[in-house]
Amino acid sequence: MFAPTTRVLIVDDMSTMRKIVGKTCKELGFSDLTEAADGTLAWEALQNAPAPIGLIISDWNMPNCTGIDLLKRVRADSRFKGVPFILVTAEAEQHQVIEAVKAGVDQYVVKPFTKDDLKTKLESVYKKYAKS
Amino acid sequence: MNDMFLKFSAPFIKSTKNTFATMMSTTITMHSPQIKTDNQAGADITALIGINGTVTANGQDKEFRGLLALCFSKAIYLKLASRMLGEDYTDMVPDIADAGSEVANIILGGSKQDLLNMGIKLQLTSPSTIRGTDHEISYPKGSTTMRTTVTCDLGDFYLDLCYQDVKF
Numbered sequence: 001m002f003a004p005t006t007r008v009l010i011v012d013d014m015s016t017m018r019k020i021v022g023k024t025c026k027e028l029g030f031s032d033l034t035e036a037a038d039g040t041l042a043w044e045a046l047q048n049a050p051a052p053i054g055l056i057i058s059d060w061n062m063p064n065c066t067g068i069d070l071l072k073r074v075r076a077d078s079r080f081k082g083v084p085f086i087l088v089t090a091e092a093e094q095h096q097v098i099e100a101v102k103a104g105v106d107q108y109v110v111k112p113f114t115k116d117d118l119k120t121k122l123e124s125v126y127k128k129y130a131k132s
Numbered sequence: 133m134n135d136m137f138l139k140f141s142a143p144f145i146k147s148t149k150n151t152f153a154t155m156m157s158t159t160i161t162m163h164s165p166q167i168k169t170d171n172q173a174g175a176d177i178t179a180l181i182g183i184n185g186t187v188t189a190n191g192q193d194k195e196f197r198g199l200l201a202l203c204f205s206k207a208i209y210l211k212l213a214s215r216m217l218g219e220d221y222t223d224m225v226p227d228i229a230d231a232g233s234e235v236a237n238i239i240l241g242g243s244k245q246d247l248l249n250m251g252i253k254l255q256l257t258s259p260s261t262i263r264g265t266d267h268e269i270s271y272p273k274g275s276t277t278m279r280t281t282v283t284c285d286l287g288d289f290y291l292d293l294c295y296q297d298v299k300f
Contacts, residue, residue: 016231090241112154
């Protein structure tokens with residue numbers, strides 16, 4: 001799995017969901033968590049982080065800058081394009097999944113999810129990056 | 133209860149059961165829905181989300197407006213948030229202010245594909261929360277509201293489903 005020191009950026013406009021994802025991450029061993037309430041704030045956090053962000057877990061549907069917009073911005077920037085990116089969303093329509101995959105998402109978690117669901121997706125992303 | 137409601141409510145019932153089973157590890161029982169004719173929430177906290185979009189049938193598109201509302205007593209809301217977050221909340225704090233809204237959002241999200249299969253295409257909407265004793269809910273005009281009492285091990289709450297009987 002990812003090193004416990006990996007800095008994780010959790011992006012969601014709902015504080016409850018940020019807390020749920022953060023709690024799950026802590027249970028999985030991550031200790032360095034940063035939160036942002038939308039894509040714009042997440043972009044600022046990415047640029048201003050005192051240590052590089054090593055994993056982004058973002059909601060899709062948010063005001064100002066959505067998760068898919070953030071993903072496209074991250075993948076278009078040479079500084080961050082290699083950061084693993086997981087979308088956590090209540091939107092599970094096929095065309096949205098395709099759009100996310102085309103934009104370079106590493107995994108897609110559909111709400112509602114369990115801790116094990118998120119763990120499975122994290123392991124999958126870790127394996128992908130461990131190979132490359 | 134008409135056919136439109138039976139058809140329209142099925143995806144929400146399925147999604148509500150799935151959401152509570154996954155996020156709150158509880159099995160819910162839904163009682164018989166009743167037509168609601170007033171705007172009283174009968175609750176301390178209401179989480180609501182618009183069900184807006186278009187319904188397609190016979191090659192025609194018509195606008196569709198509805199509403200999903202979850203109405204909780206404060207005690208049940210605190211139990212629900214505690215279960216969701218795995219912590220013990222005894223009073224309303226900012227951390228859990230949008231817990232009900234998130235549940236409504238997840239229920240709607242989980243219903244979308246089944247609704248789409250029925251010809252109802254939804255637009256993205258953001259959930260909101262109303263708090264306070266004796267608060268009212270503004271149901272969309274020209275719509276029917278059905279209230280269902282939901283029982284689970286956390287207690288009882290109401291699920292209001294508001295829909296338009298679109299004619300083609």
